[in-house]
Ligand SMILES: NC(=O)C1=CN([C@@H]2O[C@H](COP(=O)(O)OP(=O)(O)OC[C@H]3O[C@@H](n4cnc5c(N)ncnc54)[C@H](OP(=O)(O)O)[C@@H]3O)[C@@H](O)[C@H]2O)C=CC1
């Protein structure tokens with residue numbers, strides 16, 4: 278193994294500490310803490326774990342967490358009524374409805390009901406449009422966390438060849454948008470891509486967001502590339518990413534591990550987005566780029 282391991286967990290912990298400092302300043306100015314509402318529908322054990330760790334992080338940062346749980350058979354209208362209430366609640370700066378939702382609930386309708394200016398997940402089409410057109414808005418937490426790790430590692434990304442594997446609205450597409458903004462030459466691969474190995478081989482930056490354990494092979498990676506593994510796959514062998522870690526680590530310059538890479542960044546950026554939202558809504562000036 279020759280690659281540097283990108284310690285997302287440590288990077289996220291440092292970011293959270295800076296956020297906690299800014300939360301104190303915000304409370305002094307606004308007279309209230311930043312508030313994040315998290316809504317969980319159903320009993321999916323993985324979702325319950327994520328929601329718990331989000332809440333812990335919210336409290337540790339000095340923010341206020343509002344938690345709502347519904348049984349899996351909650352009517353869509355009831356969920357929408359809660360979103361309406363949270364949109365109107367002055368103490369709520371961010372709203373997150375944990376995905377996936379049960380099949381009888383239309384995720385697009387729920388996502389679109391959230392006030393775009395409280396949409397700290399960045400999933401609302403208004404925020405997707407803002408990102409695509411270069412306007413200020415919320416950027417989805419996972420891709421923004423990946424970008425922070427890339428910039429920390431590589432500095433200026435301009436001119437680099439980047440390949441994003443996956444084109445979901447929550448990871449692949451916004452990741453590609455961010456890399457375009459950084460002046461990378463971006464290729465987006467997906468399940469219909471022909472000859473994925475050759476596409477990956479060109480890349481200075483590989484972002485894997487597929488959801489298939491260890492699908493991206495070490496032999497595909499260009500020597501010296503930087504590999505960001507978004508995948509979270511639960512297998513008999515434990516938690517693994519979308520990248521063949523040992524194989525890729527023997528050729529890449531740097532790689533994120535799973536766990537301890539992108540996952541902790543997602544939660545730290547959620548706190549960051551909530552802090553940014555709180556400042557905007559309370560009209561307290563804040564330099565988010567100094568975080
Ligand atoms: N670390 C974190 O914080 C987070 C991790 N994740 C993880 O990231 C992974 C991706 O999540 P998400 O984007 O929501 O997943 P989706 O299932 O929504 O998207 C997966 C993408 O991978 C593509 N794909 C599927 N099979 C192949 C293949 N054989 N070759 C190339 N591309 C393929 C799909 O292509 P097509 O569009 O053609 O179907 C699709 O675009 C998952 O493991 C998820 O658990 C997700 C969010 C946060």
Ligand SMILES: Nc1nc(=O)c2c([nH]1)NC[C@@H]1CN(c3ccc(C(=O)N[C@@H](CCC(=O)O)C(=O)O)cc3)C=[N+]21
Nearest residue numbers: 327373374375376377398509536537538539540541543
């Ligand atoms: N509205 C919404 N917003 C999300 O941001 C969202 C979502 N729904 N649904 C599910 C996905 C997934 N996701 C993760 C968050 C943290 C870790 C994380 O902390 N992972 C740890 C390991 C945790 C473990 O052991 O499972 C790590 O990689 O080190 C992973 C994945 C957020 N998501």
